Amino acid sequence: MYKYDAIDRQLINERVEQFRDQVSRWQSGELTGDEFRPLRLQNGLYVQRHAPMLRIAVPYGMMNTAQLRKLAFVARTYDRGYGHFSTRHNCQFNWPKIEDCPDILGHLAEVDMHAIQTSGNCLRNITTDQFAGVAADEVIDPRPLAEILRQWTTFHPEFAFLPRKFKIAISGTREDRAVTWFHDIGLHLKEVNGETGFTVIVGGGLGRTPIRGQIVREFLPWQHLLTYCEAILRVYNRQGRRDNAYKARIKILVQALGVEAFSQLVEEEWAHGKDGPATLTQAEYDRVAAHFTAPAYAQVAGEDASFAQHRQDNPAFARWLERNTHPHRVAGYRAVTLSLKQHGVAPGDITADQMEIVADLADHFSFGELRISHEQNIILADVQEAHLYALWLTAKGAGLATPNIGLLTGIICCPGGDFCDLANAKSIPIANAIQARFDDLDYLFDIGEIDLNISGCMNACGHHHVGHIGVLGVDKNEAEFYQVTLGGRQGNDARLGKVIGPSFSAEEMPDVVEKIIKVYLDNRHADERFLDTFDRIGIDPFKNLVYEGRAHGKAKAAQTEAA
Amino acid sequence: MAQLIKNNAVTADTWKTLELAEGETPESVALPDGDIIFPFAVWQTRKAEIISRHKRIGLLLNSDDRVEDVAADLDYFIVIAVDFPKFVDGRGYSTASLLRQRYGYQGELRAVGDVLHDQLFFMRRVGFDSYALKDGKDVVHALQAGFSSFSDGYQASTSQPQPYFRRRA
Ligand code: HEM
Ligand code: SF4
Numbered sequence: 125m126y127k128y129d130a131i132d133r134q135l136i137n138e139r140v141e142q143f144r145d146q147v148s149r150w151q152s153g154e155l156t157g158d159e160f161r162p163l164r165l166q167n168g169l170y171v172q173r174h175a176p177m178l179r180i181a182v183p184y185g186m187m188n189t190a191q192l193r194k195l196a197f198v199a200r201t202y203d204r205g206y207g208h209f210s211t212r213h214n215c216q217f218n219w220p221k222i223e224d225c226p227d228i229l230g231h232l233a234e235v236d237m238h239a240i241q242t243s244g245n246c247l248r249n250i251t252t253d254q255f256a257g258v259a260a261d262e263v264i265d266p267r268p269l270a271e272i273l274r275q276w277t278t279f280h281p282e283f284a285f286l287p288r289k290f291k292i293a294i295s296g297t298r299e300d301r302a303v304t305w306f307h308d309i310g311l312h313l314k315e316v317n318g319e320t321g322f323t324v325i326v327g328g329g330l331g332r333t334p335i336r337g338q339i340v341r342e343f344l345p346w347q348h349l350l351t352y353c354e355a356i357l358r359v360y361n362r363q364g365r366r367d368n369a370y371k372a373r374i375k376i377l378v379q380a381l382g383v384e385a386f387s388q389l390v391e392e393e394w395a396h397g398k399d400g401p402a403t404l405t406q407a408e409y410d411r412v413a414a415h416f417t418a419p420a421y422a423q424v425a426g427e428d429a430s431f432a433q434h435r436q437d438n439p440a441f442a443r444w445l446e447r448n449t450h451p452h453r454v455a456g457y458r459a460v461t462l463s464l465k466q467h468g469v470a471p472g473d474i475t476a477d478q479m480e481i482v483a484d485l486a487d488h489f490s491f492g493e494l495r496i497s498h499e500q501n502i503i504l505a506d507v508q509e510a511h512l513y514a515l516w517l518t519a520k521g522a523g524l525a526t527p528n529i530g531l532l533t534g535i536i537c538c539p540g541g542d543f544c545d546l547a548n549a550k551s552i553p554i555a556n557a558i559q560a561r562f563d564d565l566d567y568l569f570d571i572g573e574i575d576l577n578i579s580g581c582m583n584a585c586g587h588h589h590v591g592h593i594g595v596l597g598v599d600k601n602e603a604e605f606y607q608v609t610l611g612g613r614q615g616n617d618a619r620l621g622k623v624i625g626p627s628f629s630a631e632e633m634p635d636v637v638e639k640i641i642k643v644y645l646d647n648r649h650a651d652e653r654f655l656d657t658f659d660r661i662g663i664d665p666f667k668n669l670v671y672e673g674r675a676h677g678k679a680k681a682a683q684t685e686a687a
Numbered sequence: 688m689a690q691l692i693k694n695n696a697v698t699a700d701t702w703k704t705l706e707l708a709e710g711e712t713p714e715s716v717a718l719p720d721g722d723i724i725f726p727f728a729v730w731q732t733r734k735a736e737i738i739s740r741h742k743r744i745g746l747l748l749n750s751d752d753r754v755e756d757v758a759a760d761l762d763y764f765i766v767i768a769v770d771f772p773k774f775v776d777g778r779g780y781s782t783a784s785l786l787r788q789r790y791g792y793q794g795e796l797r798a799v800g801d802v803l804h805d806q807l808f809f810m811r812r813v814g815f816d817s818y819a820l821k822d823g824k825d826v827v828h829a830l831q832a833g834f835s836s837f838s839d840g841y842q843a844s845t846s847q848p849q850p851y852f853r854r855r856a
Contacts, residue, residue, distance in 0.1 A: 131855075282784050283777070287777075404852075
């Protein structure tokens with residue numbers, strides 16, 4: 125994992141002091157509320173439904189155990205004993221006091237953590253996939269370039285006040301797990317004729333106007349990463365709309381100009397910066413990459429006997445192995461996903477006690493490091509098979525071993541109306557109700573791979589557009605309703621889901637999901653995943669069952685009138 | 688009047704900015720004498736007149752004025768003021784970067800408008816060297832703390848064209 129050096133550390137310490145000064149100038153009235161707002165947002169501090177919310181950056185999802193223990197300390201000392209991991213790998217605290225935030229940031233800085241640019245109209249946290257460096261299908265490890273981007277985006281003087289937020293994701297595997305098609309810039313690492321570079325995708329995004337990004341450059345040699353991003357950002361900073369916040373994202377600019385014209389502008393801009401001092405050097409790449417070398421893996425010959433035995437004897441363990449562990453490129457190792465999707469708990473929530481247990485597990489079994497996934501789980505990336513049983517027992521005891529990764533109850537869910545000021549509807553109770561309905565593990569396994577994603581409003585923090593089943597909270601005459609989409613997906617073939625029809629009340633949602641599952645089970649061919657069946661039979665059979673006997677809209681109004 | 692920070696001190700501003708009153712157009716406005724900062728639109732329409740009457744000329748760029756349109760004229764200006772209509776409108780940073788880095792403008796580059804303490808560090812990094820701080824702000828504290836928020840930056844920029852990675856020991 126990247127280790128801060130003197131300059132990295134100095135900058136975040138200076139940030140703490142800068143923010144302390146900003147809070148105190150706001151308290152004294154020297155900074156107005158309007159002036160303070162963008163400043164606190166650029167430091168991850170929101171004012172929410174109940175209290176402020178502080179969003180701590182976890183750059184490209186990587187953390188060490190000292191950092192996780194510090195989060196546990198913050199959760200206990202300044203919050204209500206828990207934190208929430210979001211779909212952008214960050215850690216959110218929902219109950220801090222504004223006046224405590226400088227101190228919290230001070231504690232975090234001791235372990236090289238901060239809240240820099242986790243919100244606001246600026247360059248946000250860089251994301252990648254949770255198996256970076258260990259994935260069996262990895263072509264190039266994205267982490268060194270993600271770290272180089274982290275540094276470049278941090279306090280970029282020209283791009284601190286953009287028209288809107290700006291998110292960059294980078295993926296280095298054959299199968300994209302970083303949702304690169306739905307970011308402002310998506311970078312897909314690849315090798316062409318022995319040369320490393322990126323396909324550059326621009327203008328994707330979820331939210332109010334969900335748009336799949338478009339390729340602006342098929343291949344960009346890696347040395348030009350910063351100068352090319354600089355060109356994109358400069359075009360966006362100068363030409364992006366500022367008159368309407370809903371039309372200010374780069375996706376709208378790309379749509380308005382057309383991808384060819386946009387990419388032409390970027391090339392013209394880039395011609396000036398290309399090969400300039402910001403061109404990356406092999407020396408810098410090597411310096412950063414040296415932080416991401418493989419840990420001291422044990423040489424494992426053949427399968428561990430006790431591991432094989434436990435797997436055979438213990439179906440629950442075997443089930444967990446199947447769902448919550450992932451192939452590793454080193455023989456005898458697996459990556460483990462600790463599920464933060466225990467039924468009945470808000471997805472992504474983790475208590476301070478659990479954080480400490482995870483830290484202990486990571487210290488014992490995974491070289492003291494962990495990652496946060498955009499599915500809101502924790503990954504221990506380098507676990508020897510011989511240790512999996514012991515790890516499982518502990519994780520199970522701590523409620524972190526629900527074997528539902530990739531299954532229907534492993535729901536991605538935003539905080540929704542329980543916490544979020546922007547919400548149109550609650551989302552956590554919907555997730556919990558669906559988890560309760562599908563509590564039978566055998567049934568859940570039989571249903572197989574399904575991404576169910578829930579957002580409490582069209583900002584789409586719960587990525588509902590790319591869920592195989594997506595649920596969106598909507599507000600109708602000040603009552604909470606839920607709109608369902610089907611067929612969305614992440615990955616290389618990332619697509620937006622299609623709305624199936626009028627929305628449902630909260631009480632209806634478990635039934636609706638059950639009907640959707642029934643259509644799938646009734647129609648599936650052997651070994652067909654939900655998504656495959658959906659692609660084969662289309663949306664109509666699902667609509668027909670879900671809306672069976674149900675009149676709505678004008679039809680309903682007509683019925684009511686007639687009655 | 689805005690307080691001008693220049694050369695690390697609060698300075699009296701010798702320049703006046705030409706403002707168009709209600710009903711006045713760039714064509715019709717009277718051109719005053721003295722050290723005047725002319726809005727870009729006035730410069731565009733009255734260039735010859737201004738050059739013949741003034742030895743010392745200033746230019747005001749709004750956030751949607753294009754640097755490209757004035758690039759050929761830069762030698763005329765002693766000061767270029769870049770307006771920040773709101774401090775969250777970040778176009779002026781790109782304007783400054785382009786003026787300094789691409790077009791080699793060497794004169795005074797002044798940030799005007801909604802200029803606050805918390806932007807000074809970034810503004811200096813992109814090449815501003817004078818700042819008309821918004822009225823009513825604590826200019827002394829801004830001078831003490833605003834420019835030194837951070838001891839360095841990672842990126843290549845006007846004030847430090849070598850990115851940090853090229854300067855690492
Ligand atoms: C008796 C048959 C149906 C009639 C007369 C009918 C009529 C309508 C009307 C008038 C609306 C507009 C509602 C409004 O804005 O007030 C509407 C909305 C809609 N209906 Fe239907 N509909 C019928 C069945 C269906 C079925 C079976 C589906 C799909 C399974 C469907 C899908 C939709 C969708 C996607 C919308 C728009 C989304 C929304 O308003 O939330 N409709 N329908
Ligand atoms: S999707 Fe909406 S409700 Fe959910 S966290 Fe985002 S803004 Fe809040």
